[in-house]
Structures are given as C-alpha cells and as structure tokens.
Amino acid sequence: MLFDQYRDRLRRMVELRLDPRLRARFDASDVVQEAFLDVARDLDAYLTDPKLPPLLWLRLHVGRRLTTLHCQHLGTKMRDAGQEIALYQGAQPHASSAALAAMLLGRHTSPTQAAQRAERMLRVQEALNSLDPIDREVLALRHFEQLSRAEAALVLGISQEAGAKRYCRALKRLKGILATMPGGWEGA
Numbered sequence: 051m052l053f054d055q056y057r058d059r060l061r062r063m064v065e066l067r068l069d070p071r072l073r074a075r076f077d078a079s080d081v082v083q084e085a086f087l088d089v090a091r092d093l094d095a096y097l098t099d100p101k102l103p104p105l106l107w108l109r110l111h112v113g114r115r116l117t118t119l120h121c122q123h124l125g126t127k128m129r130d131a132g133q134e135i136a137l138y139q140g141a142q143p144h145a146s147s148a149a150l151a152a153m154l155l156g157r158h159t160s161p162t163q164a165a166q167r168a169e170r171m172l173r174v175q176e177a178l179n180s181l182d183p184i185d186r187e188v189l190a191l192r193h194f195e196q197l198s199r200a201e202a203a204l205v206l207g208i209s210q211e212a213g214a215k216r217y218c219r220a221l222k223r224l225k226g227i228l229a230t231m232p233g234g235w236e237g238a
Contacts, residue, residue, distance in 0.1 A: 053086050056105050060085070060112045063195050067113075069120055076119065085115035106201055177227040185220035192217050 064078035089111045178186055191202040203213035
C-alpha cells in the first residue's frame with residue numbers, strides 16, 4: 051500500500067518537526083496516522099490529477115496535520131517569527147537546530163555518555179544556529195527526511211542543481227564551524 055511504503059520516512063519527518071512541548075502528548079506515529087485519514091479523503095482527487103510525487107503529496111498532508119496540531123495546542127505563539135524562517139512553501143513547522151542536533155548525535159544511555167552528548171549537543175546546536183535557515187532546512191530534508199535531490203528541490207522551490215549545491219555547501223559549512231569550535235569535533 052502507498053501509505054505503508056512511506057510511513058517510516060513520514061514518521062521521521064514528524065519526529066524532527068514536532069515541537070518539544072508536544073512530545074509528551076503526541077507520538078509521531080499517531081500524527082502520521084491522523085494525516086493518513088486526511089489523505090484517504092483526498093486520494094481520489096490526487097489520483098485524478100497528481101501534481102506532486104506520492105511521497106511529497108503525503109508529506110504535504112502530514113505537514114498540514116502537524117501545523118494544525120501545533121496551532122491547536124500551542125496557539126499562535128508557537129514560534130517567534132524572528133527565531134527561524136519556515137522555508138517550506140506549505141508553511142509547515144520547521145526543524146529546529148535542537149532537533150537536528152539531537153538526530154545528529156543519536157541516543158546515549160550511560161551517565162558519562164549522556165553528559166558528553168549534552169556537551170556535544172550544545173556545540174552542534176550552536177553550529178546549526180550559525181547556518182542560514184535554508185541550509186538547516188536542506189540538511190533536514192536530505193539527511194533526516196531522506197528526500198532525494200529532486201524532492202528536496204521541489205519542496206524548497208529551487209532547481210535540483212541549486213538544491214544539490216546548497217546541500218553540499220551546508221555540509222561543508224557545518225563541518226567547518228564544528229572544526230573551529232573549542233574542543234574540535236571528532237566527526238568533522
């Protein structure tokens with residue numbers, strides 16, 4: 051089934067973009083499931099005239115559901131408009147530098163590993179905050195949501211070549227920033 055093929059990728063998208071204040075109340079899988087109910091209602095219209103590839107069409111519905119969830123539970127004060135810029139043309143929640151940093155560092159369980167992870171998280175978050183918002187977004191789309199070059203470019207509304215260049219530049223900038231931070235970065 052079409053939904054099942056993309057379920058994990060869409061769940062990852064929600065995990066990346068779900069506001070931390072809502073994580074205790076909502077599971078990413080539940081958000082995706084609710085979005086699939088919306089998709090079922092719109093499926094006939096999509097099949098009649100598909101304007102987007104299936105993954106991006108599903109992603110659009112999941113993004114709308116996520117935006118609705120944020121508005122319902124956080125109100126209009128969800129984010130300071132000056133804090134970050136949402137680049138997705140559908141105005142869905144964006145990936146915060148904290149969420150990106152957490153995904154980059156993975157999960158550690160021992161107290162020593164947790165302390166090291168917290169320190170690394172702050173450094174990575176600082177590095178991500180110093181990137182342009184579009185650079186953070188292209189990293190999120192390509193690396194964490196695993197969108198193809200063409201899919202990420204379509205979401206950002208830029209050419210595939212521009213998207214590929216932006217992704218490579220963002221990776222280089224992030225690596226360079228991390229390498230110059232106190233203590234260096236063993237992954238850089």
